[in-house]
Amino acid sequence: MEEVPVIDIASSLTGDAQAKKRAAEEIRRACEEIGFFAITGHGVQDSQIDLVKKQAHAFFARPLEFKELSGQPPEKICRGYTRVGSRAFAYSIGKKTPPDLNESYGMGPVDSVPAHLKGTPAERLFFMPNYWPKDIPQFKTAFESYYRSMEPLAAHLLGLFALALGLDERYFDTRINQHTSTMRVIYYGPQEEPPEPGQLRGGEHTDFGTLTILKAENAPGGLEVKTRSGNWIAVKAEPGAFVCNIGDIMMRWTNNHWISNLHRVTNPPPELSNIGRTSVVFFHNPNVDAEIRCENGFYGAEREEQYPPEKFGDIYLNKQMKSQHMTTDDKKTGSAGV
Known part of the structure; x- marks a missing residue:
């Protein structure tokens, strides 16, 4: 493709x-050949999308001092505000680049921590309570409502994934019933100075979880995906559509039959560098203690497993912390303790 x-x-x-x-x-065909697809007819109301963008725009327009009152916690997980230059996603694939040119606000699960994870490192790293900026009354409501609308949509898509893989439609249910999904609203602001060599709005990377659901604005400097032929192609922000892509966990589950593909967010052309861009991104992740290994049902048992069995939490933290700490060190900087 x-x-x-x-x-x-x-x-x-x-x-x-x-x-x-x-x-x-x-x-199935999209996941085998490019790892990306867009969906229409998803049932999510435009009003929900518009409200979360409106609240995000109000937040990002505030002074930096205000935004950093809701700053990311020391654990570097997806909660609160991260300023421009806080991460570089290319480090997660072992590539050193200048920091990415974006700022964001993140949240995690709305439901309480599962009982069996209370008191473990996983509680702090995956179920830390969300917190919200003051003086923007509808911010929390807008974010939580959007997150809640993504949960059933992601579960439905996982059911379609199972059917595409020749499995029972409910195959993933017990692996995602205490999911650790996160959501970030990302603002790619106007570029008042030229980027450094090799610096992008979002460096090339693969996503770390099962499935990403993206709502982006149609503005200069957007998402690109690398095809199997080696070409970087623009991913258009179709009206009414979400862009979806599979992550590393789904590629592991399918024993590399499906592609967790490289993608990046480019800079706008210099003549349009004064135009900002906002994206709302839901990163679906399975249960923190879900075992990730290829099942025999995925295209039969004839192919040797490409990865050793490993818990989701440990796989995720290794790549997440590389991008956050901007290091290529393979030594894990965090542990889910599961």
């Missing part, structure tokens, strides 16, 4: 078995 396909999932949401099968087949 040399472009990201658009898949209408509306009929699959009605429970129609044949519609689910058709959608699953389209998803």
Whole structure:
């Protein structure tokens, strides 16, 4: 594939078995060939999307001193505000670059920590309570409402993934029923000075979890994905659509049959460098203690496992902390303790 396909999932949401099968087949081909697809007919209301963007714009317009009152915790997890230059995603794939040119606000699970994780390192690293900026009354409501709308959508897509892989539709249910998903609203601000050599709005990387659901603005300097032929192609922000891509965990689960593909966020051309861009990104992650290994049902058992079995929490933290601490050291900088 040399472009990201658009898949209408509306009929699959009605429970129609044949519609689910058709959608699953389209998803299977996209995940095998490019790792990205866009979805329409997803059922998420425009008003929810507009509200979270409105609240984010109000926050990012505030002075830095105000924003840093809600700053990211020392554990460097997806909570609160991160300023420009706080991370470089290319480090997660072992590539050294200048820091990425974006700022963001992040949140994690809305539900309470599972009982069996209380008192463990995983509670702090994956179920830390969210916190919110003061003086922006609807900020918390908008973010939590959007997060809640993404949870069932992601679960539905995981069901289609299972069908695409020849498994029972409910295969992933017990692996995501205490999911550790995060959400970030990212602001790529105007570039008042030229970027450093090799510096991007978002350095090239693969995502760390199962599935990413992105809502981006149609503005200069956007998302690009690398095709199997080696070309970088722009991913268009289609009206009414979400852009989805699979992450490293899904590639492991499918024993490399599906692609967790390299992508990046480019800089705008110099003549349009004064234009900002906002993206709302939901990163779906499984349970922190879910064992990630290829199951025999994925395309049969004929292919040797490409990865040793490992807990999700440990896989995730290794890559997350590399990007946050801007290091290529393979030594893990955090442990889920599971």
